[in-house]
Amino acid sequence: MLGLKLPTDPRWVNIVEKNIEEILTDHAYCEQKATSTAISLIVSFPEYTELVQEMTKLVKEEISHFKMVHDKIIERGWTLGRDRKDEYVIQLITFFPKGGSRTTQLVHRLLYAALIEARSCERFKLLSEELNNQELAKFYKDLMVSEANHYTMFLNFARQYGERTEVDKKWQDLLVYEADIMKSLSKKETIHG
Numbered sequence: 001m002l003g004l005k006l007p008t009d010p011r012w013v014n015i016v017e018k019n020i021e022e023i024l025t026d027h028a029y030c031e032q033k034a035t036s037t038a039i040s041l042i043v044s045f046p047e048y049t050e051l052v053q054e055m056t057k058l059v060k061e062e063i064s065h066f067k068m069v070h071d072k073i074i075e076r077g078w079t080l081g082r083d084r085k086d087e088y089v090i091q092l093i094t095f096f097p098k099g100g101s102r103t104t105q106l107v108h109r110l111l112y113a114a115l116i117e118a119r120s121c122e123r124f125k126l127l128s129e130e131l132n133n134q135e136l137a138k139f140y141k142d143l144m145v146s147e148a149n150h151y152t153m154f155l156n157f158a159r160q161y162g163e164r165t166e167v168d169k170k171w172q173d174l175l176v177y178e179a180d181i182m183k184s185l186s187k188k189e190t191i192h193g
Contacts, residue, residue: 002118002151003171005179012123013130015187020136024073025081026190030120031066033086034150035059037113045106051157058150065143072139088192089116091181095174107162111174114154116192119178121147123191 016023038058046052073080092115096108121144128141159167185192 002122002148003175004118004122005175006182008123008126008182010126010130012187013126016127017132020133021073021076021078021081023190024069024076024078026084028066028069028073028080029083030086030191031062031069032083033089034117035062035066037109038062041106041109041113044109045102048106048161051161054153054157058153061146065146068139068143072136084190086190086192088119088181088185088190092116092178095177096170103161107158107167107170110154110158110161111167111171114151114158114171115174115178117147117151117154119182119192121151 035058038055042052042055042059070080093112096111099105100108124140124144124147128137128144131137131140155171158171162170
């Protein structure tokens with residue numbers, strides 16, 4: 001369904017289980033960054049009314065997810081750690097060249113967002129199936145559905161605003177590139193790393 005070219009090695013969950021505090025901190029910041037992405041799309045592309053409407057809803061949803069993850073951290077007696085660089089995203093956003101028309105820039109940002117949500121969905125599914133902690137497994141199963149919806153929403157907007165054949169080609173090329181990135185990751189207790 002997600003179209004990812006390289007699935008996450010299930011052994012990644014073993015790394016996560018050794019440091020739940022780290023994965024929750026990283027996850028919290030992923031939700032915060034997803035909120036920021038939605039706000040940025042509103043600010044950068046206000047003339048796309050339907051997109052603005054959906055991004056407004058997404059801001060509310062993503063910030064509520066941030067609170068849910070933050071609550072899990074507090075419940076365990078921890079505090080939110082400092083943000084750290086997301087190597088996955090840093091590498092991913094170098095794929096498309098800078099510049100181009102506003103529509104091209106929008107389509108590229110939507111494709112990046114779709115792929116980040118797809119990978120998050122895939123990771124959450126793995127956590128929901130493989131984590132020994134049943135409470136966290138259920139938590140990630142519930143969030144997995146949201147990530148899948150976000151992935152399809154971003155991809156559908158890219159197809160709506162760009163030329164469909166060209167967007168689909170870019171999407172497939174981006175998926176191949178992302179698979180190459182993933183070969184060097186899955187070694188840390190981070191959502192994408």
